[in-house]
Amino acid sequence: MNITKETDLLIIGGGAAGMSTAVSAYENGIRDILILERNNSLGGVLRQCIHNGFGLHRFKEDLTGVEFAQRYIDKIKEYKIPYMLECFVIDLSDDKVVTCVNPSEGLMKIKAKAIILAMGCRERTRNNILIPGVRGAGILTAGTAQRYLNLEGYIPGRSVVIVGSGDIGLIMARQFVLEGVEVKAVVEIMPYSGGLPRNMKQCIEDFGIPVYYNSSVTKISGRERVNSVEVCRLDENRRPIPETAMKIDCDTVMISAGLIPENELTEQAGIEMSSSTKGAAVDECNMTSVPGIFSCGNVLHVHDLVDFVAEEAEETAEYAASYILGNMDVSYSGTIEVLNGEGAGPVVPCRINRNIRAESANLMFRPRNKYRDAVITVKLGSRILAEQKSIALTPGEMCRISVAGDKLSGAAGPLVVSVTGTINN
């Protein structure tokens, strides 16, 4: 099949990342843009995020997710940036051709000068985290519960046990209580919450919901529908201690145990993946191993805040724009590898071009533990390139540290990011 359409910039996904890249690319002089969105409206998961806490960084206002999305939708309409809804991408190739389908346009092959991958992420399921027990109605992820409630208008259960303490689960716990659903417990395998501290406070503590740390659901029971779960404390090897088993009656088990970047298309295209972040291996411009294909937002790595998704997306779009306009130095003189050292989780980007194109490289990662009085350091060999102090760090929040470009040019690497401080799990 032949190419049916050509465009300068093709953006896969019309959620927070995709919309922000579109707006930013436009503002950086790109006019021939097309956003492909699989749902029947722009906004992605923000459409179901009816809670507030969005936009504090980006707009200096406390917005709900729905309102945050609308800001971008309004901009896209104002700029008349083209987008195609109900458009599902079925293939991406390394020559920057996207194969996609849409009910009115049929099958299309679109060739682009640059592509931004902004497909977002999916939720870890009960099977991914291997929770034993029955199958049957009443087992769902927090995001699915959120969609049923806020977009479809239905409550999925009357009494809920929440597995994991990811932010969506915490947000849903509060909304469930407000809806009259009984929230029996939050069961967290780690000694600390996987969500933002503010959500633990205002969604869980505010409503007196019991949280069981160092614990896991060891059995889901019921026949046609869930009727109870068994919860056990874990020993130091994270194995359940049978003597601690406790039965909790509930008709719903809601999983909120983390997110997985949706990189099936990325892998199809043969783009190099990072084994640590599970996203594409990108450089300081968020460009992948295929020149002209960029990745940003939750498909690159799972963010804590949409504001930072938008920020990362805007920066990525600037680089994509300069790539399209021929202003980017694409000559290659090797890269500096970026590694996560002690106390730090996988870092994005995972490499920096030796002839760095940015004024500075922004490194993002999550700490491996809860810390007090922490110090984040970026080292090149024994040389400290950047250092940042923090009163408290938690895995629920992303750390960001920037390294000035001039300190990097010509360096061989690798660059090692680490965290030290008092572990406070």
Add this chain to the structure above:
Amino acid sequence: MYDVIVIGAGSVGSSTARELSKYKLKTLVLERGHDICSGASKANTGMIHAGYDPLPGTNEAKFNAPGNRLMYKLCDELDVPYQKSGTTIFATDDSGMEELRKLKRFAVENNVEAEIIPYPDLLEKQPDMGSEVKAILWVPEGGVTNPFSVTFALAENAYVNGVEFRLDSEVTGIDRADRMDSGQRSAFPDGANFVVHTKDDAIACRMIVNCAGLYSDVINNMVSDEEFKIIPRFGAHVILDRKLSSKLTTTLMETPHDLPGGGHTKGMAIAPSVGGTMLLGCDATEVKDPDTTEWTMPSVQQIIDYFKKAWPILPLAKECPEFPEDQIIAVFGGCRPHADTNDFVIGEPDDAPGFVNAGGTESPAFASSPAIGEYVAHICIDRLAAEKKDDFNPYRKGKKIFRTMTDDEKQQAISEDPDYARIVCRCEMVTEAEIRDAIRRPLGARSVAGVKLRTRAGMGRCQGGFCSPRVVEILCEELGLNPLEVTQCGGNSQILAAPACSLKAEKEA
């Protein structure tokens, strides 16, 4: 009155019904579940075992190899995808070699083609097999299909050819005319030998075929004094995402070892599925509740540990050096109906003429089911001296699967039906056209699981997280339901509990 009542609409019951539908008979299938394929067939792996391993002389040996051959023919007639990818049983030590030679002897006696190929000659068949493998038994007739698709297609074809089906119809009792006193017998219609009771009905018939799987003992024991007992054996399977599936070209199975946790198995296997994912398993543990779907960590850990250890010698290791635990997308389990006779229970008990068993149907019953169905159906056909129909239609056309279409086929399909461009299940790329068809078909889907088993929507890596709300919506549109009435799989398995903003008011009221 019915000529034949078939109890159970799993693969054996549906295959029996389809065979009966070729003849001028009034046939009814009673199914306890909410859907066709609700029992053991639902938790089946879809392996079309060739018949090399049953003990010669048993019913299992008698029906497996002929069933295997018929299965491929059936799949062609009923438009069900399959892969005749062969089965490769490998041995890594002397006792394994002993086992291979035994299986080879069985294969010869069971009239199944099988060849022992030593290392390194086996590399011609399995190029990337590890050198730890001493030899393989190569069984070319082995294959895989989808047990749900086969069962749905058989039932649908039987239905189209005149067989009636009643779902949600558990048999609660059976009266035998010959055991009634004369007063009671007068209530039986002329020629009726049995009255089958369900919670709503009492239905008279001449003959019964017992295809009740996990409950085949219960049904048999209602009628015959030649009792047997089903011991449900639970097995769990682990499913891996489709990333590596193109590298798995055959079902690989190590010669059976004693499992550390105890239990019975044909051997740990890794099999491709026609849907593109991979199946690992399985173990078998005796349990009490035949309906349980409850899997336990030790049994799944056993599978994972086995594959972690065995992985380096499997051909997949070349592509992916370590067992990809992060690619586990699902775990499922179910019970297999093991009879205490250690064999299929087939035929009429001496004390119950007109009552035909097709019970104890544990593995390899799925592969055997076309042959079992044919055999038990013909007991009825012969006894009732039924004539062949002139208008039996052996063919059934499935809905074209979008995911496996070429670009041109996709373009064509969308131009004929734009619903083909609406991808509902993104992980398995299932379109709205396929989902609507699955609901509209004869004996179509009525629940979220019904849609899933027929189309794969919700079977992929997100396990229905993204698509189930849309599937609920489509079920409502097609069946005229309120979302609160939509179930996971019938009964009290409603997906949703109440309208938003209503619970407080409900509690106060």
Add this chain to the structure above:
Amino acid sequence: MEKQELICIMCPRSCRLTVSGSDGSLAVEGNMCPRGHEYALSEAVHPMRILTGIMRVEGIKEPLSIKTTKMIPKELLLRAMDEIHKVKAKAPVKAGDIIISDILGTGADVVATKSIK
């Protein structure tokens, strides 16, 4: 009053705050912005929250998302939600439309956060 440790919920930075002193003169530490200071004072004396949620719209399946225009006392969250669930909005609704004014006498209005035609 004893020293209280709080986590600021004013923005996702989640500053760890300590409040000490007595009613008349409370001291706040750990805040990185004035909003944190304000939050700590109010949290120590009388916790306040923004309420967000959904409500029904007459004749329309899709729920309407709503929020309060300013924080309301924490202990009124559940009652306020019950009040909201007792009424149905009437389409069309535009984001920002007031659905209930001065909910429970808090001075906060309940407004739509999305538009429904």
